[in-house]
Amino acid sequence: MGKMASEAFFVVVVVAAAAAVVLANALPVRSERGGVEKDEVNIWPMPAWVSHGRGHLYMSNDFVLSTEGSGYGDASGILKDAFHRMLAVIKLDHVVDANFSALHDQPLLQGLRIVISSPKDQLQYGIDESYKLMVPSPEKPAYAHLVAPTVYGALHGLQTFSQLCHFNFTSRVIKVHMSPWTIIDQPRFSYRGLLIATSKMKDGIAVKLPIFMDTSRHYLPLPVIRKVIDSMTYAKLNVLHWHIVDTESFPLEIPSYPKLWNGAYSTSEQYSVADAAEIVSFAQKRGINVLAEIDVPGHALSWGTGYPSLWPSKDCQQPLDVSNEFTFKVIDGILSDFSKIFKFKFVHLGGDEVDTSCWTTTPHISKWLKKNGMNESQAYQYFVLRAQNLALSHGYEIVNWEETFNNFGNKLSRKTVVHNWLGGGVAQQVVASGLRCIVSNQDKWYLDHLDTTWQEFYANEPLTNITNLKQQKLVIGGEVCMWGERIDGSDIEQTIWPRAAAAAERLWTPYDELAKDPRQVTGRLAHFRCLLNQRGVAAAPLAGQGRAAPEANRGCFW
């Protein structure tokens, strides 16, 4: 052990120099070691650049956070809270005992020094999420050193640091192995999302998979949503797409039109405005934006429970009545209330799977269509564009599901981000037209497709057939979707994980030889899955379908 330690210090010098060179080097390059040797670098998602040694370090029992020399004041306590969450997560409830004899003559890490250049900590789309982590610090070997332009980059650095630390039963303290570490990291895409549905069935899937023909839909309790948000941070996902409202339920309070809340499942399965604001604040403190969705004009039947005049008629209840000015008043009211809670740059307006037949079969609407010289598809376009203008008037940029693009892409606001879901190959058409795109093709990135393996999630490449650099930039990222048909508080975690983590690395890590082939990363992802279990997240094993039970193995780690 003593020998190992001295080796460690030797390597520090060498790598510190190397790191200096690297820091000067703008283009992140990959360590030859990083991620290649399965049992070595078990960091998920794999950072852009990794270098490590062969030594080890132990953490002092009073491992402290130091922000001296930082331009960031942490007035909101984001950094302090994250630091203490990290300590709890690496201790995993083990009893740490720094007086344990095995620590005799070992180098101790006294703390983590964090330097953040930007004093601001407003979270928003496109902020700099990069960070540099050195363990130990070349200047102060008794400290680890984390440098980041923003606190949100630092949060990612803390997550990476937590994956270098393990409770060691020989020393009874936290051990950092393979030190010294130099990690220079930044995400490949700015939008790395997970969709949760608190009211939803997806007809497209219902048609595709008989198992989803039921009309189930499930509320998610606040503690469940919070735990999902915490687990997202472990995989460096940064957008929670909250599909709040749908055909079956309207769980969120809308002060402007309070009767919309009558569409909730029950008086126990609702979210108040204050609840939603708390979720947004909880997510923001963890570097996660919340993308709120109201899906119009389809998937909105539940709106009529409180305001029946939003239905074409009692017998034909969706899509929303395009001929009724009140419909757009309500959308305007919802977006006005949204703008007070959901501070993310984007709002999602849905627009998918619209069956407009109710419009022609309902006399007063078909009369209105004739009067305005519109057919059904023109009315669908009219509705979507008018909703877009309302969103723009509240300062939002817009996300719409791809059907809007497929039907009248050239008419969409240039501030539209097209959300792909039907299949592959859509992104290249979207970016060719100059619009931005989020990739969620259901054949690869729908978590409720239990037969889609983690390898398929991992292999799904958002930039397929997009070679033009300018067009590549228009693919702002991707999102895995956890629709709610067979999901509630009882099975959401193991349906999301570990497959969402496979997509998370695709969205975070450079798409090069080290993060391309699922066969090369199986052991590392299996290790991350065990890490999630250790942290109390019910991530399913890699083998078998989504949320399969564990198979025979020699424990979780091997």
Next chain:
Amino acid sequence: MGKMASEAFFVVVVVAAAAAVVLANALPVRSERGGVEKDEVNIWPMPAWVSHGRGHLYMSNDFVLSTEGSGYGDASGILKDAFHRMLAVIKLDHVVDANFSALHDQPLLQGLRIVISSPKDQLQYGIDESYKLMVPSPEKPAYAHLVAPTVYGALHGLQTFSQLCHFNFTSRVIKVHMSPWTIIDQPRFSYRGLLIATSKMKDGIAVKLPIFMDTSRHYLPLPVIRKVIDSMTYAKLNVLHWHIVDTESFPLEIPSYPKLWNGAYSTSEQYSVADAAEIVSFAQKRGINVLAEIDVPGHALSWGTGYPSLWPSKDCQQPLDVSNEFTFKVIDGILSDFSKIFKFKFVHLGGDEVDTSCWTTTPHISKWLKKNGMNESQAYQYFVLRAQNLALSHGYEIVNWEETFNNFGNKLSRKTVVHNWLGGGVAQQVVASGLRCIVSNQDKWYLDHLDTTWQEFYANEPLTNITNLKQQKLVIGGEVCMWGERIDGSDIEQTIWPRAAAAAERLWTPYDELAKDPRQVTGRLAHFRCLLNQRGVAAAPLAGQGRAAPEANRGCFW
């Protein structure tokens, strides 16, 4: 609302008088209302005696704990911590707003007054777990009133109180409905257990169900064990049976024989002595005893990883070598170390599924058998009885699996509790012989039997065919068993719940017309399952096999 409130006060008076009478009445009787009307009393497990009104109360935003006049000092903070856990659990992360206008002129509950007569708070088998809860207090209508002989009775009272409270979206505060409440409660059995295995495959099951023919076994991380313990308190279970060691793994540190730890799955999947002590303390603070098991002489192959001489031979590795004095030295050392951590009155010595063929096929052991004039079954008896004496010498009473009773019941220490698992009908033989019994018949109470429904768990009656009162007292309770073949941190919660809750009511609630027929309690158990989900426990739905995905429904509550 105003009207409701005034009604509430009217009923308070009436029931306060009634309650006084009831309190004077030693024999708990059941309310005609209790549990009969599905949508009314949603308390799980159903208390021994329930009376309620038609009013409602709101909790003040600064709802306080008061222990004035209590003989109990709460020096260890058990009560204070439990009170704050309860507040968190009933708020469910909702934003409470006591200034919300709907509260205008409503009666507010200012706090909960708890009076505990015993100053001691040492948890042990057989302590008084009863409590009386009145909401509001007849004397102080602004307070709820909880009376209990011990702090552990009070903990159960807090759990019951939490089930009377619901966040109310109209008032934005916690609402107690159907007040006034008078609940007089105590458990039917003193031993209400849940087994978890951190190393185990159960050959009996392997033979029974091909799906369990694999040799899988899974470590449970400390955060997972803690969450299981917290969830047990919601159902008023009071014993965690920790099946620590088995054929495949020896995860627990044993200072007396440190190499035993070499039998752990990996260096990440271990428990230090300090970890185990922390788990015991965590459980004790929640009123839960930890029953530690070392299963001998079978299911002990992993012991030989560190001490090969415990194996009959390299090729024939279990059961433990009966002819080797070192074997009993090690057992003595383990029990000595156990006695410092596990303060429960009982230790579990296993004794199940012993295939002794290795003893006769191994020359030095068969020679030893001849020398001592023993055949295989006599040697099995010799081993079990010698282990029992070692446990007794460390101050433990003993629990053994039923094979020991089935083979030489009349030889067992009279301090033995026989643990039934093979099938029904065993308990009556055990208690007829004057020994105590714990019921866990695998056809009804094994949670890893996914095809056993909650209705079968609920209908399993420990006192079947035991009419003699003295013999009935010898059935100290029952236990549901969560063997680890297909279980790890990813699926343990939904495999345990809600079926363990069905057994929990059988063990807690008087077996009378109100808690006999599963059809009468379906709605109430479904409500409890939703409550578990709201609290972040991944309890599976009632329909379908164990841990089935949710079916179509209108949300969780209906």
